[in-house]
Amino acid sequence: MEFSFAIVSALLLFFITNYAWRLARNVSAAKATGLPFLIYPIDPSNIIWLLTTVPLRPWLRSILPTRIWNRLTLTIYGWDFYEKRHPFDEYAAPQGNPKSFLVASCGPLELWTADPIVATDVLRRTDDFKMPPLVGVLLGQFGHNVLTTNGQRWAKQRKVVASVINERISRTIFDAAICQTTGMLDELQVSSTETEVERRYIETTKMFDMIKRITIHVLSEAGMGAKTPWNGKDDKKSESGFKMTYIEACKIVMESVTGPIVIPTGILLNWPSWIPGHTFMKQLGIAKREFPMHTEILLDQERQRMSGKDAASEKSNIMSHLLQASDEQTSELTSLSKDELNGNLFLFTAAGFETTANTLSYAIVLLARYPRWQEWLFEEVDALLTTDASETPEYSAVFPQASRLMSVMLETLRLYTPVVHVLRTNDTIQEIRTSKGIIALPANSSVIINHIALHLDPEVWPNINRGSDPSWVNSNDEGIPDETIFRPSRWINPVGSPRRIYQPPKGCFLPWGQGPRICPGQKMGQVEFVAVMLKLLQQHRIDAVPLTGENSRDVEQRLDELLRNSIPKMTLIMDGIYNVGTTGGVRMRLTRRK
Numbered sequence: 001m002e003f004s005f006a007i008v009s010a011l012l013l014f015f016i017t018n019y020a021w022r023l024a025r026n027v028s029a030a031k032a033t034g035l036p037f038l039i040y041p042i043d044p045s046n047i048i049w050l051l052t053t054v055p056l057r058p059w060l061r062s063i064l065p066t067r068i069w070n071r072l073t074l075t076i077y078g079w080d081f082y083e084k085r086h087p088f089d090e091y092a093a094p095q096g097n098p099k100s101f102l103v104a105s106c107g108p109l110e111l112w113t114a115d116p117i118v119a120t121d122v123l124r125r126t127d128d129f130k131m132p133p134l135v136g137v138l139l140g141q142f143g144h145n146v147l148t149t150n151g152q153r154w155a156k157q158r159k160v161v162a163s164v165i166n167e168r169i170s171r172t173i174f175d176a177a178i179c180q181t182t183g184m185l186d187e188l189q190v191s192s193t194e195t196e197v198e199r200r201y202i203e204t205t206k207m208f209d210m211i212k213r214i215t216i217h218v219l220s221e222a223g224m225g226a227k228t229p230w231n232g233k234d235d236k237k238s239e240s241g242f243k244m245t246y247i248e249a250c251k252i253v254m255e256s257v258t259g260p261i262v263i264p265t266g267i268l269l270n271w272p273s274w275i276p277g278h279t280f281m282k283q284l285g286i287a288k289r290e291f292p293m294h295t296e297i298l299l300d301q302e303r304q305r306m307s308g309k310d311a312a313s314e315k316s317n318i319m320s321h322l323l324q325a326s327d328e329q330t331s332e333l334t335s336l337s338k339d340e341l342n343g344n345l346f347l348f349t350a351a352g353f354e355t356t357a358n359t360l361s362y363a364i365v366l367l368a369r370y371p372r373w374q375e376w377l378f379e380e381v382d383a384l385l386t387t388d389a390s391e392t393p394e395y396s397a398v399f400p401q402a403s404r405l406m407s408v409m410l411e412t413l414r415l416y417t418p419v420v421h422v423l424r425t426n427d428t429i430q431e432i433r434t435s436k437g438i439i440a441l442p443a444n445s446s447v448i449i450n451h452i453a454l455h456l457d458p459e460v461w462p463n464i465n466r467g468s469d470p471s472w473v474n475s476n477d478e479g480i481p482d483e484t485i486f487r488p489s490r491w492i493n494p495v496g497s498p499r500r501i502y503q504p505p506k507g508c509f510l511p512w513g514q515g516p517r518i519c520p521g522q523k524m525g526q527v528e529f530v531a532v533m534l535k536l537l538q539q540h541r542i543d544a545v546p547l548t549g550e551n552s553r554d555v556e557q558r559l560d561e562l563l564r565n566s567i568p569k570m571t572l573i574m575d576g577i578y579n580v581g582t583t584g585g586v587r588m589r590l591t592r593r594k
């Protein structure tokens with residue numbers, strides 16, 4: 001008994017001393033940088049801290065005194081979305097640098113920054129500031145890929161990946177997105193009630209789930225050549241030997257990349273029925289087992305096509321280009337291995353799925369909240385397309401002209417960027433350029449580039465392109481800082497400018513990151529966004545349906561709350577808009593406008 005007590009006491013003493021030593025070391029390192037810093041006697045990167053504090057956030061906020069909560073919140077994952085610029089103004093500015101501060105805790109030293117000069121310097125130096133290992137654990141499940149690697153291995157893959165995304169892929173994305181959105185509208189039309197037909201509107205709670213479905217179908221077609229019609233008949237039957245279709249496996253796997261995907265397949269398949277979540281875990285197990293098998297079949301089909309008589313046919317998907325690009329290289333140093341090929345095929349869908357779906361969903365909610373911007377968009381949509389639904393828009397004629405639709409995407413990404421921050425780590429001590437001079441960051445620190453704070457910088461964003469505003473802008477927003485308002489016209493430069501769309505200063509607008517690792521799917525996401533919105537607005541306006549007893553002001557407040565209560569998971573997501581079967585969803589109305 002005494003012996004066990006001694007062991008427990010010794011272990012406890014060891015942990016406390018170790019934590020105290022790490023804290024003291026970080027505080028001294030933070031002081032040496034000359035940057036503002038905050039001290040925390042805990043380790044915010046500890047997995048137990050992460051898993052317990054995130055769900056407890058609302059409760060902790062409600063019980064803790066504001067002064068304590070305002071400090072503690074900075075240790076809870078996702079604070080950047082809720083706190084916006086507050087910590088920079090409240091803690092960093094009084095210490096002499098309003099753009100960056102350090103968190104000196106018992107974990108790694110963290111540099112939180114909304115300084116465009118730091119962002120640009122760090123994101124440019126891919127060898128000095130690396131992608132952290134956790135990304136590999138979550139997104140490297142089906143093979144190494146461009147997001148999970150660093151150094152030479154990343155450079156090789158990046159070169160291949162960049163070479164396969166071209167204008168032909170953009171056209172495929174555009175056509176697929178138009179086709180899928182048409183399918184969605186047709187389905188809604190067919191399922192509408194008699195009253196709805198009479199009143200020329202359709203109501204649904206499934207709109208955001210349908211947006212997700214569009215995204216996964218488009219990515220599967222553009223990525224893997226797995227063309228899936230909207231009505232999903234092909235979705236339903238799985239090939240012999242499989243329990244799920246490719247799309248079903250894809251959906252489940254993609255929705256699990258935030259965590260459960262790390263659980264080994266064998267454990268998932270044998271998940272005990274008495275533990276909550278049994279059905280989902282089993283499904284995930286099947287999806288995880290079958291997803292690479294489907295990929296293998298699609299790859300074989302593509303290889304056969306490439307060596308067969310229809311090899312020269314105009315088939316444009318990322319898989320065919322990746323195979324081609326790999327085959328053209330003879331050296332291992334330049335071509336992709338089998339593991340890398342599979343890893344990147346998975347990544348293209350994973351990286352493009354929620355990011356694009358969420359951007360579309362936020363834009364729809366914002367347009368329903370601020371309907372006058374729809375009127376502004378209709379002017380452009382009607383100039384680009386007739387209201388004849390059977391007309392098929394042409395990518396090269398429509399996309400370059402769709403500057404207002406693009407400005408809605410950019411403004412949505414400025415306020416509700418799916419990737420709220422990017423994280424890099426440094427193995428060795430590194431000098432960094434900041435707006436207040438050069439600092440030396442100790443080895444094994446984390447640099448977190450805070451997109452939310454950058455996108456609200458009052459030195460950058462207020463009152464840009466006021467001349468492009470429709471006449472009604474500003475009538476309701478007096479006293480609210482312009483940078484916090486949804487005002488898409490800030491992106492439209494005056495007629496006659498060399499660029500139609502406003503180009504923010506370097507390091508200030510980072511929804512797609514920046515530097516050598518900038519998102520290679522940027523154009524794909526833009527093309528898909530424009531195509532889906534164009535088709536949705538071609539004949540319809542979008543509103544949120546009032547709940548019983550709600551007036552229009554109540555609806556606005558409900559939508560504000562929906563936006564405010566977003567949750568930063570792997571991407572930023574509105575709570576309760578997807579999976580309507582379990583959440584109830586948000587009822588939206590599409591009204592024929594002509």
Ligand code: HEM
Nearest residue numbers: 146147348351352355356419422511512513517519521525
């Ligand atoms: C609105 C849509 C999108 C947003 C907001 C977005 C955002 C981002 C961001 C912020 C990064 C940089 C991450 C970092 O530096 O740590 C990134 C990287 C990446 N994205 Fe996207 N993305 C979008 C769409 C797509 C699509 C459609 C694809 C599919 C082709 C894609 C594929 C990738 C890949 C492969 C990387 C890793 C690049 C590298 O590390 O070299 N993304 N994305």
